[in-house]
Amino acid sequence: SENEPPWGIPCTQLDVFVATPGCDGFPSLDSKESYKLSVLEGSLLLSADTVWGALRGLETFSQLVGRDENGTYYINETEIVDFPRFPHRGLLLDTSRHYLPLRAILETLDVMAYNKFNVFHWHIVDDPSFPYESSTFPELSKQGAFNAMTHVYTASDVQTVIEYARLRGIRVIVEFDTPGHTLSWGPGAPGLLTPCYSGKDPSGTYGPINPILNSTYQFVTDLFKEVSTVFPDFFLHLGGDEVDFTCWKSNPQIRAFMEEMGFGEDYRKLESLYIQRLLDIISSLSKGYIVWQEVFDNEVKVRPDTIIHVWKEKPTLYMEEMANVTKAGYRALLSAPWYLNRISYGQDWIAAYQVEPLNFKGVPEQKDLVVGGEACMWGEYVDVTNLTPRLW
């Protein structure tokens, strides 16, 4: 009859059962995020193997609760068994092209949780600015940040981000991109970058990190020692993209070194030399690494558990790259079709949605090597005034 309330017995609590405790730990690539949600009259049960699964289930539960026109909260009876297809579901923010205040990063982490993202790829420094306050090398941000007082991430800021993320089951993978994309490192680390030459004389400008000096590798060791302790995730992103060889070619000491090593004119070999030494340093710090695809494309020798980050949309179709990377036995991350900074008119979410990450020629073992992907929001045209509506 019309007067009967349409809803059944009110539900008073959601029971959450987690099989393996681990609330104090950090999520990892291997974390289980599966959960079961059972909504029956008189009983609401969310069960998961780990707390990370429970978080995903809570998000789902929150989405199932509706409100009718009388203001009553309701939920339909339902049985859900859910788990992610890919274990690495990431978002990249770039805090070098434009500084992002802490609140913008934290807000983004909240929205990531609403969308079950579990990796925050923090592209923290780059050419334009160095906002990361290093305890080992304080001059880096003092000289390299847009403003050393207002446009930096202190050690406390960084811990705030890591903990805020952890509570949402989100891993923080920091990227210190080298040897290119490092102009802002120069002012605070004299001698680190390669001086470019105009004929016989230094031109006054600088290029990528200088790969022929011992001081370089000492610096890199010390910096990454700090970074490895500050950031708890097993993985570090080491960059390695878009290394411009022009400056190296112009520098007489580097040319001499190339001769000495028998590299001829192949500067990719010099790049490989640097990257290999960097990877050895990182390994000795017991960290794994992710690198942009150039490291693979330029045939650098990398450890078998390296993750290759595929980002180039041209000239090779990125699916070919995914095939090649996985064929060589490496795990792959896909970002190429998901550069969300490249805005265009209309419903471009559709193109992003229609990407099928495993649409490449390969055997099932290859496909298993695709660990996931990342949506990237590069910062050339993005700051706190437009980040949220541009990304979501």
Next chain:
Amino acid sequence: SGGVRCGLCVLSLSRAPRRYYGYIFGRSWPQRSHRPLGARAEPELLELQVVIESADPGCQSFPHLGSSEAYHLTIAEPVAVLKADEVWGALRGLETFSQLVYEDDYGSFLVNESEIDDFPRFAHRGILLDTSRHYLPLQSILTNLDAMAFNKFNVFHWHIVDDQSFPYQSIFFPELSDKGAYSYKHIYTPDDVRLVIEYARLRGIRVIPEFDTPGHTESWGKGQKDLLTPCYNGEEPTGSFGPVNPILNTTYEFMTKFFKEITSVFPDAYIHLGGDEVNFNCWKSNPEVKAFMQKQGFGIDYAKLESYYVQKILDIVSSYNKGYIVWQEVFDNKAQLKSDTVVQVWMANNYAYELSRVTAAGLTAILAAPWYLDYISYGQDWKKYYSVEPLNFPGSEKQKKLIIGGEACLWGEFVDATNLTPRLWPRASAVGERLWSSKNVTNLQDAYQRLTNHRCRML
């Protein structure tokens, strides 16, 4: 220290000095500021005197197309003088003055000695917002009016209703928004409308509403039975509706009454009547419309039927002593237009030639075609907006004078309060400068430097 005296406008527009004090010093007036310790003892500017010279300064009235926005600003110790013919020029000058004041590292406010003689190149410098595709809360509209004032825009083209929703709460026809708005919360009450008009007026901004007909009217049909044309499939009505029905007397009775209200609610001398993108398919399918076409001798030229309708509406609006702005199709389809009609050129293809044609016919035009800011793309697209030269079309000097300005349009298909401000600004600033500044102010590098500073200032 700072003090602003507004000679003749004590009541209505004295809010401007107060508002600009806040923008300049970041705090409210009339707190006395103390010179910070350690500041240099420089010559001090004690006062900005604002003098409005005309016998009728215009403080109690509304800005209009012919308003004077010229001003003369002299900054010298100890008193700076801002002179303008009308209060509208004083507002523009206050904006400029506020941009000239800067803060040094010690917290002192400084301004360089200057002498500025300024006036706009074009009299109609507008922003179009669309509150039908997505409702925009009042706050969004008001914030946007502030941003417009920072960029010396002086026309808010309010595309208030369209197919998707009818948020305008009409006094004579309350059902229009009752049935046509997205919800009872997504409306503009008469008070809301009054607030927008006054907020705009205080910033020297005209509010020109657009009630676009006969196309773009799907939402009107929800609250006004028999206004729209029923579409047919053969002998049977399909249940869907097309443009306004041009053959019924009731249509014109409705429009007469409706525009009576609109012309009294909106004080500007102009109303925008739309007239764009009329899809003829529904008319063609309707047997009564077909019969009417025969009777009138229009044959199968439905543009004639459209013009027949448009002319009747134009006559209705004229009878209320308002001028009108129409989209270019109304001109292209050869309706009979009064000589003071303004034609808005919006189709991107060959718009320069359209400007030639419109002005050759002796009509005034405003340019929107290259400034559809809702068409976002990656990178520094402000440059292409900045590089538009509105008078770059084949025509005589006399014709060029008929271009009274232009508008940056932010259509609402993908825009609401969550993204309006960062999508529109500071890209629209490029259009603002193009419409105010001299033709020869075109250097992109220089503009870039000033635009980056201006953006920070607006934030």
